[in-house]
Amino acid sequence: MQSLRLEADLENWHDFEVESRREIIALLRSIGEKNQLIRMLVQGESDVCVTSILEVQPDNNTVILDCSIDREQNQRVLGATAVHFETTLDKIRILFSSDKVEKCLYRGNPAFRMALPATLIRLQRREYYRMNTPVSNPVRVAIPLPAELGGGSHPFPLADISCGGIAILDNKLLLGDTIGRNYADCRIDLPDVGAIVTTLQIRNSLDMTLLNNKSNRRLGCQFIDIPRPMLAQVQRYITKLERERNARLAGLG
Known part of the structure; x- marks a missing residue:
């Protein structure tokens, strides 16, 4: 393996x-x-x-x-x-x-x-570096759900992104926490870069209690068989986020 x-x-x-x-x-x-x-x-x-x-x-x-x-x-x-x-x-x-x-x-x-x-x-x-994605205007991934989970395509906000995968927030607990489960044809629209479509595999799950006492679930997902051109798009988006962060830090300095 x-x-x-x-x-x-x-x-x-x-x-x-x-x-x-x-x-x-x-x-x-x-x-x-x-x-x-x-x-x-x-x-x-x-x-x-x-x-x-x-x-x-x-x-x-x-x-x-x-x-x-x-x-x-x-x-x-x-x-x-x-x-x-x-x-x-x-x-x-x-x-x-x-x-x-x-x-x-x-x-x-x-x-x-x-x-x-x-x-x-x-x-x-x-x-490998994970970049946090914007909170105020979150990037979302549309994940098609199987029939046993209700069907349809549902958007989930990203918490971070790397060339290996993403972390998403599932506050309605729609996806379950089955480690190793694959979700095919997931679409992420990366601002100013373009859309990528790939299979996501759940690699880890963390339940959190927020300051407002509401619960949320953070799922770490790995890209599976992501096409090379789309991997390059992910890298470009990470570079874009890095530049924006560095510009903010320079402005604060």
């Missing part, structure tokens, strides 16, 4: 893809120099190996990786049709993959060898 999610990440985060060979080499070398651990996913969470970069060899177009002390796990890595890698560098998430990992010797010790990735994904903190 984790491997599938990582594949989806590599697909959905296309807009943050690094294609410069020089930049890829520099990033991988930094990961190796800082001894940053890398999660190597062969079959999702059921088969995860922690590795590290021993050396980047541009002349050979290869990356040398440490191998596991578990021989059977090493064999599964070598036999895999695709291996996914996930790590962080200075709090920036790095994702890449390889179609083939081979065994080799590095300074007399067993190691893995893979081709230098042609691309990788670099997700800076801003891409």
Whole structure:
């Protein structure tokens, strides 16, 4: 399952893809120099190996990786049709993959060898950063409800937004709090940017009591299979909110 999610990440985060060979080499070398651990996913969470970069060899177009002390796990890595890698560098998430990992010797010790990735994904903190949405004139998401929840399409105000999803307020408790439930064809009209339509999955639920003693429910929702152009629109809207906030702060200063 984790491997599938990582594949989806590599697909959905296309807009943050690094294609410069020089930049890829520099990033991988930094990961190796800082001894940053890398999660190597062969079959999702059921088969995860922690590795590290021993050396980047541009002349050979290869990356040398440490191998596991578990021989059977090493064999599964070598036999895999695709291996996914996930790590962080200075709090920036790095994702890449390889179609083939081979065994080799590095300074007399067993190691893995893979081709230098042609691309990788670099997700800076801003891409994960959640921006609060306006309170006075809230952005709303229209969510079509299934028949068992009353049917029809209902608007819900956003509390915040990131490139990974949104938080919404459900003060009438229309959606329930079923974690993992998907709602398809949800539409969000982003001011000055445009509309996006995507599936939302409820990831967490929090019941709150407001100052006026009324109850409200905040639901954290994840974008599922959001198209790349719409993901780019979300990023543009987040950037717009950031600029507006910074302008307000500058005015106060």
